[in-house]
Amino acid sequence: MVFGGKRLFEKLCKNHLIGKAREKLKKQWRELRQGTLIGIGSKHKTAQGNLLLRFMELDGKLHLRITTGKREFIYAKVLREPSNSKDKWLTFMAMLLESWRTQSYFPYTVELKLRNGEVYGSVSFEIPMPEVKYTxxxxxxxxxxxxxxxxxxxxxxxxxxxxxxxxxxxxxxxxxxxxxxxxxxxxxxxxxxxxxxxxxxxxxxxxxxxxxxxxxxxxxxxxxxxxxxxxxxxxxxxxxxxxxxxxxxxxxxxxxxxxxxxxxxxxxxxxxxxxxxxxxxxxxxxxLGFKEDMPENYEKLLKDKAYLEFALKRYEEREKELIELIEKESNEYKRNALKSELRSVEDAKKLLTNLIQSLQSESSGCEGAYGRNPKQGRVERTALQSAWQVLRVALLFPILGRILPKDLSPLKQLLVEGVWDRVRHSNGLVPLEARGTVPIRDF
The missing domain is CATH 3.30.420.140 (YqgF/RNase H-like domain)
Known part of the structure; x- marks a missing residue:
């Protein structure tokens, strides 16, 4: 029986290599022969999982404590990243942290191997599979x-x-x-x-x-x-x-x-x-399996062609403002931010334009954007799939003045109290004419 590998041992015995090549081969053989250390796991409280090769937290980082003698240790920093969501290293780290917290330790075996001057380790442990109690x-x-x-x-x-x-x-x-x-x-x-x-x-x-x-x-x-x-x-x-x-x-x-x-x-x-x-x-x-239906007043908004045209007009005005600001802005980073907002405005215009066109193309017997006319089935499915996205575009900037506002409380009047028509008229949201609109005031 030859420790370190029979093939390497036979190559060294032939003496056909000299200098650096032979030293490299000897180093490789010594690593295979002597470069392995195994610490067997233990459940005992004093061992804390492993008496000789123990994982510990040091300065907020994970280290492996290697026992070299009586109360003499080497603390090696552990460099390990999970490769995917199924990597068992995630399970081991979860169990390890829980054992530290509860002081209820589990055994794990650590094997260290020396390869090309670097130390690699592998951990063996038993994965508990408890019954799912909290559903x-x-x-x-x-x-x-x-x-x-x-x-x-x-x-x-x-x-x-x-x-x-x-x-x-x-x-x-x-x-x-x-x-x-x-x-x-x-x-x-x-x-x-x-x-x-x-x-x-x-x-x-x-x-x-x-x-x-x-x-x-x-x-x-x-x-x-x-x-x-x-x-x-x-x-x-x-x-x-x-x-x-x-x-x-x-x-x-x-x-x-x-x-x-x-x-x-x-x-x-x-x-x-x-x-x-x-x-x-x-x-x-x-x-939990609940489906989110769109509130009735929001459905009315998406069927209100006059309001949608008003919202589209608001985005067109904002688009012109952004184009002028981009031309005047000399700072590259600020200009990029304006261009990003401009792309969002252009996307919003497309969504509103598509919805307005679908409303215009409906037959007189159709019940609006969500009617059940079989001839309009394709348009309706598209509208339903993007309904929440269109609603976001139609509500936030035209009413609240921002694409992503922090205060959403003004929408409560439209959503809960059912005063969409009254709020719309009182705040001048309906275009006076086809060519113009009345400015929005804060709620």
């Missing part, structure tokens, strides 16, 4: 990730779809941290959220984020791009799912399409909450 039968804790400002919006939703409580958690403390420290803080946060779900006896609802847009250079959103490059929402959600699996909490992933828009237009003004909490609320309702 959506009692409601959900819904989570919406947001980058501007960077925070989590958390909404507690009952099994019947009501909003019970909500809170926000700022994540600004993660920006500027090293990747190791950031991972550690995210693990702590994942445990806190799962513990909240256990306390409320509810499941967890999150968005199924497949691809995240991080922007592109020259889009006028440098600050947002910087945040998105420093923080990845998918990594936090991966940690959250892994901790929930270990603690027996059900996690429901939902399609994120239009959750923010529906929350912003429907529930933010109705419940007097900010748009991010409202978005989390929609995620929770979607996880």
């Amino acid at each position: 959506k039968e009692n409601g959900v804790i819904a989570i919406d990730t947001n980058a501007s400002p960077i925070h989590l919006a958390i909404a507690e939703v009952s099994k019947t779809g009501e909003l019970l409580s909500y809170q926000t958690i700022s994540l600004h403390n993660l920006l500027g941290l090293s990747q190791n420290s950031k991972d550690h803080q995210e693990w702590i946060l994942a445990h806190q959220i799962v513990d909240l779900a256990i306390q409320k006896n509810k499941a967890i609802a999150i968005e199924n984020l497949k691809k995240l847009k991080k922007g592109r250079r020259g889009d006028g959103k440098a600050k947002l791009r910087k945040i998105l490059h420093q923080w990845n929402a998918k990594k936090l959600l991966q940690k959250l799912k892994r901790v929930a699996m270990i603690k027996g909490v059900e996690v429901i992933e939902v399609n994120p399409a239009y959750t923010s828009i529906i929350g912003m237009l429907k529930y933010a003004p109705q419940l007097s909450v900010d748009k991010d909490i409202a978005g989390a609320y929609v995620i929770g309702r979607r996880a």
Whole structure:
């Protein structure tokens, strides 16, 4: 029996290599022969999982404590990133952090190998598969990730779809941290959220984020791009799912399409909450199987051709203003921001123009944009699919004066009180003539 590999041993015995080539071969043989260290895991409290090769937190970063003698240790920094959402390293880190918190340790075996002067390690452990105890039968804790400002919006939703409580958690403390420290803080946060779900006896609802847009250079959103490059929402959600699996909490992933828009237009003004909490609320309702119908007064707005023409006129005026500002602006970054807004205005014009044309093309027997005339089926499906997007375009800038306003409370009059026609006329929103409009006043 030859330790270090039979082939390498035979090459060294032949003495056909000299100088650096032979030294390189000898180094490779020694690493295979002597460059392996194994520490067997232990459940004992004093061993804390592994007596000789133990993972520890040091200055907020993950290290491996290697025992070299009596009370003599080497602390090696662990460099490890999960390759995907199914990587078992996520599970191990979740279990490790939980064992530190509860001091209920689990055994794990560590094997270190020396290769080309660098130390590589592998960890073996048993993955617990607890029974799922906390399900959506009692409601959900819904989570919406947001980058501007960077925070989590958390909404507690009952099994019947009501909003019970909500809170926000700022994540600004993660920006500027090293990747190791950031991972550690995210693990702590994942445990806190799962513990909240256990306390409320509810499941967890999150968005199924497949691809995240991080922007592109020259889009006028440098600050947002910087945040998105420093923080990845998918990594936090991966940690959250892994901790929930270990603690027996059900996690429901939902399609994120239009959750923010529906929350912003429907529930933010109705419940007097900010748009991010409202978005989390929609995620929770979607996880519970509820469908979001458009309020009646919003449907009336999308059938009001006079108002849609007025909104289109507002965007055309804003487009002219932006073109003039871009020509005068000498600062490249400010000009890029204006160009980005101009693209949004152009997209809004297209949506409104398409809807107005669909209204004009309807037959006299059709019931409006959402009629049931079979000849108009194709147009109707297109309108239905983009209804919330068109509604956002038709409401926010023409009425509130901003593409993404912070205060959405003025929409409550239209949404809840059913005074769309009265508010529209009292605020001069209907064009006086085909060529002109009356300026908007604040509600």
